[in-house]
Amino acid sequence: MSQKDQTCLSASICISKFTNFIPSALFPKAKLAAVLILLFEEAGQLRVLLTTRSKDLRTHAGQTALPGGRVDESDITPIQTAASPQYREAHEEVALPLNSPLIRTLGTLRPFVSLHGLIVTPVVALLADPSIISTLKAAEAEVAGIFTHPLEAILDPALSRKEPLVSPGEDWIYDTELHNTTDSVFPFLKDSTYRMHRFRSCATPIKGLTADILIHAAEVAFGRPPEYDRWAEGQPRTFATISQCFA
Structure with missing residues (x-):
């Protein structure tokens, strides 16, 4: 078998x-959002599609994001917000074609909880x-x-050296070359420690x-953990544990 075939x-x-x-938790009924990987x-x-949010937005201005948004009342499932046959949010934000036979939904991952308490699928x-x-x-109003980015480089940041990375400075202000972390205690996590990862x-x-x-x-795709320490000591790791912090 050739290297290309492998x-x-x-x-x-x-x-x-x-x-x-199979996701490890059922979808909650309120405060739902979804993002498209x-x-x-x-x-x-x-590789994975990413966007830089507009600096004019009220929240997370100028930050990297996955296409997506809050689930509307008319949505049957979180999939309809981010990646249904309509692909509504992705179409609105980056003009991803609607009803394209070239786009196939593979499934959902476990929910995550955002800083504002949204349940993000x-x-x-x-x-x-x-x-x-x-x-x-x-879409200029939302996306700058x-x-x-290569998905595997999220597990092994050294793989991103082959990318046309931004120069150190305004777009990469950290003192590490490819991957940076800080541990902070957050009141919204009931004073648990959270490790912020930056790539x-x-x-x-x-x-x-x-x-x-x-x-x-x-981790799901490649079946292995990252090359770095993923978690801070005492950091909540499951959706059930994190969601309790917002109860």
């Missing part, structure tokens, strides 16, 4: 793990034609830029909830 096989195995993955294969590696989808990425267009990219840093979601997605 690489494609590896990507196929990663994709199959998403379709076989849109994956595609390029040069033998899985990641929906994983596969884009069969990577050329669509170059046709995407940012569109970029992609250098070709655009804005991948950090916070977006980083947490992608770490979990990469």
Whole structure:
């Protein structure tokens, strides 16, 4: 088997793990949101679509995000917000084509809790034609830029050295080369410690909830833990434990 075939096989195995993955918690009924983890294969590696939020937004201005938003009352499931046949939020934010046969929903991951107490469900989808990425267009009111990042580099930041990374300075202010963490005690987690992860990219840093979601997605896809210490001492690790902090 050629190296190219081996690489494609590896990507196929990663994709199959998403379709076989069962979330560890049921979806809550209130304060729901969803984000789209849109994956595609390029040069033998899985990449994920990301956006930089507009600096004019009220929350998380200028930060890296996955396409998505709050679940509307008309949505039957979180999948309809981020990655249903309508792909509503992704279409609004980056003009992802509606009802495209080239986009296949693989499933959902476990919910996450945001800083504002939203229950965020990641929906994983596969884009069969990577050329669509170059046709995407940012909605100026919400999105300042569109970029992609190799999913495996979330587990092993050294892999991102092959990327056209931003220069140290305004876009990467940290004293580490590729991956940065800080541990802080947050009152909203009932004074538990939370480890903030930041990953250098070709655009804005991948950090916070977006980083947490992608770490979990990469662990599912590649079946292994990160090359760094994922958790702070005493940090809540499950959805059930974290959600209790907001009770």
